[in-house]
Amino acid sequence: MSDLSRRKFIITAGAAAAGTILVNGCSSPNKTKTTASTDSSPSAVPAVNSGSVETPETPTAKLGFIALTDCAPLVIALEKGLFKKYGMTDVTVAKQTSWAVTRDNIELGSDKGGIDGAHILTPIPYMMASGKITKGNTPLPMYILARLNTNGQGISVANEYLDLKLTVDSAPLKAKVEAAKTAGKKFKAAVTFPGGTHDLWMRYWLAAGGIDPENDVDLVVVPPPQMVANMETNTMDAFCVGEPWNQRLVTKKLGYNALTTGELWKDHPEKSFSMRADWVDKNPKAAKALLMAVQEAQVWCDKAENKQEMCEIIAADKYIKAPVKDIVERAKGNFDFGDGRTLQNSELMMKFWRENVSYPFKSHDTWFVTENIRWGRFAGDTDVKALVDKVNREDLWKEAAKAIGQEAAVPKDTTRGTETFFDGIKFDAADTSAYLSSLKIKKA
Numbered sequence: 001m002s003d004l005s006r007r008k009f010i011i012t013a014g015a016a017a018a019g020t021i022l023v024n025g026c027s028s029p030n031k032t033k034t035t036a037s038t039d040s041s042p043s044a045v046p047a048v049n050s051g052s053v054e055t056p057e058t059p060t061a062k063l064g065f066i067a068l069t070d071c072a073p074l075v076i077a078l079e080k081g082l083f084k085k086y087g088m089t090d091v092t093v094a095k096q097t098s099w100a101v102t103r104d105n106i107e108l109g110s111d112k113g114g115i116d117g118a119h120i121l122t123p124i125p126y127m128m129a130s131g132k133i134t135k136g137n138t139p140l141p142m143y144i145l146a147r148l149n150t151n152g153q154g155i156s157v158a159n160e161y162l163d164l165k166l167t168v169d170s171a172p173l174k175a176k177v178e179a180a181k182t183a184g185k186k187f188k189a190a191v192t193f194p195g196g197t198h199d200l201w202m203r204y205w206l207a208a209g210g211i212d213p214e215n216d217v218d219l220v221v222v223p224p225p226q227m228v229a230n231m232e233t234n235t236m237d238a239f240c241v242g243e244p245w246n247q248r249l250v251t252k253k254l255g256y257n258a259l260t261t262g263e264l265w266k267d268h269p270e271k272s273f274s275m276r277a278d279w280v281d282k283n284p285k286a287a288k289a290l291l292m293a294v295q296e297a298q299v300w301c302d303k304a305e306n307k308q309e310m311c312e313i314i315a316a317d318k319y320i321k322a323p324v325k326d327i328v329e330r331a332k333g334n335f336d337f338g339d340g341r342t343l344q345n346s347e348l349m350m351k352f353w354r355e356n357v358s359y360p361f362k363s364h365d366t367w368f369v370t371e372n373i374r375w376g377r378f379a380g381d382t383d384v385k386a387l388v389d390k391v392n393r394e395d396l397w398k399e400a401a402k403a404i405g406q407e408a409a410v411p412k413d414t415t416r417g418t419e420t421f422f423d424g425i426k427f428d429a430a431d432t433s434a435y436l437s438s439l440k441i442k443k444a
Contacts, residue, residue: 001029002007007366011136013372014322014426015028018030018071019180021141025067025227026256026362033043037065053289053431054285054288055087055407056086056087056200056283056285056289057282057283057284057285057286057287058283058286059088059089059090059286059292059338060088060090060091060110061083061089061090061091061092061109061110061116061117061227061286062091062094062114062115062116063091063092063093063094063115063116063117063118063119063290064093064095064096064102064105064106064115064117064118064119064120065093065094065096065118065119065120065319066092066095066096066098066099066102066223066224066225066321067095067224067225067319067320067321067322067379068119068224068241068242068243068244068271069147069152069242069243069244069280069314069320069327069331069350070119070148070149070152070242070243070270070271070350071119071271071314071319071320071399072149072297072301072310072313072314072352073148073273073294073297073298073301073311073338074093074112074119074148074150074247074273074294074297075093075314076297076300076301076310076313076314076321077091077093077153077163077293077294077297078091078093078298079313080297080300081291082292082293082294082296082297083290083392085296085394086289086292086293087286087289087295088286088289088290088293088304091290094115094196095318095319096115096118097223097384098192098193098223099120099121099124099192099193099223100193100221101130101317102115102120102124102133103124103133103421104119104142105117106128106142106276107128107134107140109276109278110277110279116275116279117137117273117274117275117276117278117279117290118273118274119148119271119272119273120271120272120273121192121193121197121198121271121272122144122147122197122270122271122272122364122365123195123196123197123200123368123369123372124193124274125142125143125144125193125272125274125370125391126142126365126368126372126387126388126391127195127214127372127377128140128142129142129277129387129390129391130378130379130387132195132377133260134344135193135201138328138360140276141276141277141278142274142275142276142277142391142397143274143275143276143277143280143391143392143393143394144272144273144274144360144365144391145272145273145274145275145287145290145291145294145360145393145395145397145400146272146273146291146294146295146298146358146359146360146397146423147269147270147272147354147357147358147359147360147361147364148270148271148272148273148298148342148353148358149270149271149272149274149352149357150262150267150268150269150270150308150349150350150351150355150357151260151261151262151267151268151270151348151349151350151351152242152243152260152261152262152270152330152349152350152351153198153201153240153241153242153243153246153260153261153270154206154240154241154242154243154246154257154258154259154260154261155196155201155202155235155238155239155240155246155257155258155259155261156227156231156238156239156240156241156246156249156255156257156258157173157185157237157238157255157256157258158231158234158236158237158251158254158255159254159256161173161176161237161257162256162339164176164257165251165261165339166260166340167263167265168258168263168397168422169208169209169443170206170208170209170211170257170258171210172209173187173206173211174209174210174211176213177217177295178216178330181216181217183385186216186217186342186350187201187216187217187218187237187238188217188220188236188237188269189206189213189218189219189220189236189237189238189239189240189379190219190220190222190227190230190236190238190239190240190241191220191221191222191239191240192221192222192223192224192240192241193221193422194221194377195372195375195377195385197270197271197368198240198242199219199240200368200371200372200375201240202219202238202240203219203375203420204264204371204391205240205259205264207280207439207440207441207442208421208423208425209420210224210441210443211441213375213441214443220236222236224241224245225320225321226244227239227241227246227249227314228248228249228252228254228431231249231254231255232252232254232301235303240261240383242270242271243327243330243331243350244320244322244326244327244330244418245322245325246260246330247327247329248326248338249338251323251325251345252339253338254337255338255340256337256338256339257335257337257338260330260335260337260343260346260348261322262346262347262348263348263422264421264422265419265420265421265422266347266348266356267351267357269361269364269368272360273291275287275290279328280393280396287396288396288400288403291396291397291400292403292404295353295358295400295401295406296399296404297360298316298353298357298358299352299353299406300357301353302347302351302352302353302354302357304332307328307331307332310331311324311327311328311331312324314327315327330349330350330394331349331350332345332349333346333347333348333349334344334346335348353409354439356409356411356416358392358397358401358409359394359396359397359409359410359411360393361411361414361415361416362388362389362392362394362414362415362429363414363415363416363419363429364416364419365388365391365392365427366384366385366388366409366429367427369382370384370385370427370432370435370436371390373436374436374442374443375438375442375443376443384432385420415429425438426437426438
């Protein structure tokens with residue numbers, strides 16, 4: 001796995017116009033206006049009729065995002081005036097160029113030109129809190145406040161492999177991978193961050209088909225928006241990334257999609273809304289206000305009647321910078337895999353709220369840590385439960401959900417139960433050793 005750049009990145013996006021707001025007992029049904037970092041935004045249309053919130057300790061927060069469809073909750077919370085609705089009148093939502101830059105800017109913190117939190121790969125806060133990917137390996141306490149989405153990622157391959165008609169089963173690829181290895185030119189697969197969700201999906205897919213991701217292929221790191229360009233220059237054979245970049249590849253006829261990740265693990269957890277723990281501890285009411293706004297945005301994003309508008313908003317250059325047509329169909333559950341295979345109105349679409357999507361199940365975080373134990377990024381004797389309990393703030397999620405009138409959405413348990421992958425492998429968060437023992441290919 002290639003080393004990540006540690007270059008320092010300074011946020012350049014302008015701050016949203018500051019102001020004051022009095023949040024009363026009921027939200028107004030009238031549309032209001034909000035201001036994004038650079039220009040006027042659409043009218044605010046609250047997703048739910050929410051109650052009052054205490055005045056935040058600060059109205060200011062700086063959040064980051066990567067150009068992916070699943071950044072939508074943060075963008076919509078800004079563009080629809082939901083941050084302002086809850087007293088956070090000076091929120092910046094700034095584009096980051098890579099997950100490494102996101103990590104670097106969270107390390108800096110907003111007081112040093114960085115950011116306070118972000119739309120992020122779920123494993124990153126755990127690796128940061130453990131000092132696995134921070135400068136000097138110094139732990140930086142982090143909190144996960146919400147899950148932003150399930151599903152919505154994909155594994156794509158170059159047209160060179162079109163004859164294999166690859167799907168969720170990677171086994172047909174094994175012979176070509178072995179031939180490339182013998183010839184001294186390994187099959188090259190790109191992921192977005194070592195130990196991140198896309199890295200784990202790619203590794204799981206390869207290993208399930210008998211391909212060792214540690215030894216048989218060359219895993220390289222490429223930022224999400226650069227995936228298609230790298231495929232166009234023939235610098236890699238496959239990649240795993242979030243939408244809309246899998247669809248963009250198909251549109252440009254540069255390759256095809258072997259799978260959408262919901263086929264690998266139906267309704268799998270993906271990105272999270274995470275913040276520095278010190279910021280949340282210092283500003284608990286502001287953190288709750290941010291979380292309420294994000295949750296309300298997730299409710300809005302998940303409504304079928306809002307999909308088109310959501311995609312039009314996030315398609316803008318300052319956000320994803322991609323054609324609306326490459327975002328909207330998959331957001332509606334319509335997939336063209338580029339090899340003749342299609343899905344219509346599929347439940348494998350990206351989800352933002354329904355079916356407890358937003359709730360940060362500790363069992364899911366346990367899988368991410370356990371899977372990184374599988375590949376040697378965490379030690380085998382890691383106290384997974386203690387780490388998850390330290391980072392996962394499901395308690396704050398519950399408080400915020402109740403405050404916006406979504407008490408019915410609070411699940412009764414911290415687990416979604418036993419999870420089953422496409423190949424029949426099962427994961428029970430209460431017995432991670434059994435899961436690891438069931439896997440044939442692993443580093444740990």
